[in-house]
Amino acid sequence: xxxxxxKYSDITGKIxxxxxxxxxxxxxxxxxxxxxxxxxxxxxNQGLGFNKEFEMDIYYQDEIIGTRRVDFLVxxxxxxxxxxxTKLEDVHIAxxxxxxxxxxxxIGLLINFGSKSLTFHRLINNKFNKNQNRRLE
Numbered sequence: 822x823x824x825x826x827x828k829y830s831d832i833t834g835k836i837x838x839x840x841x842x843x844x845x846x847x848x849x850x851x852x853x854x855x856x857x858x859x860x861x862x863x864x865x866n867q868g869l870g871f872n873k874e875f876e877m878d879i880y881y882q883d884e885i886i887g888t889r890r891v892d893f894l895v896x897x898x899x900x901x902x903x904x905x906x907t908k909l910e911d912v913h914i915a916x917x918x919x920x921x922x923x924x925x926x927x928i929g930l931l932i933n934f935g936s937k938s939l940t941f942h943r944l945i946n947n948k949f950n951k952n953q954n955r956r957l958e
Contacts (some may be wrong), residue, residue, distance in 0.1 A: 839863040844939040853905040900929035921946035
């Protein structure tokens, strides 16, 4: 599952492996919350550090304009958004990338449990600023 050359490939590989196991065991057709609970259990089994439904402030010109909960923040560096829909659309990918930009996180995963085969996208924040302080309090 690891691909050298990708930042955090060891972590994203473990996350994807956990998602594959969950999908293999319970299949498709459940609500997102069911997959979230199962995935949290699998993350714990694999020793991954995570926060579930981690609330993060959304900033615009250094002012808080709202908040958003990421489904998982894994190892404090990977945002994981879950879906349980028949087919991912471009809008879902764009939304997940927008969250990465708003949180100033470099890497994210969008995982869909809603189809016969698990689907996922590894997302990269091209606007990531390593010098910008992330507000992950």
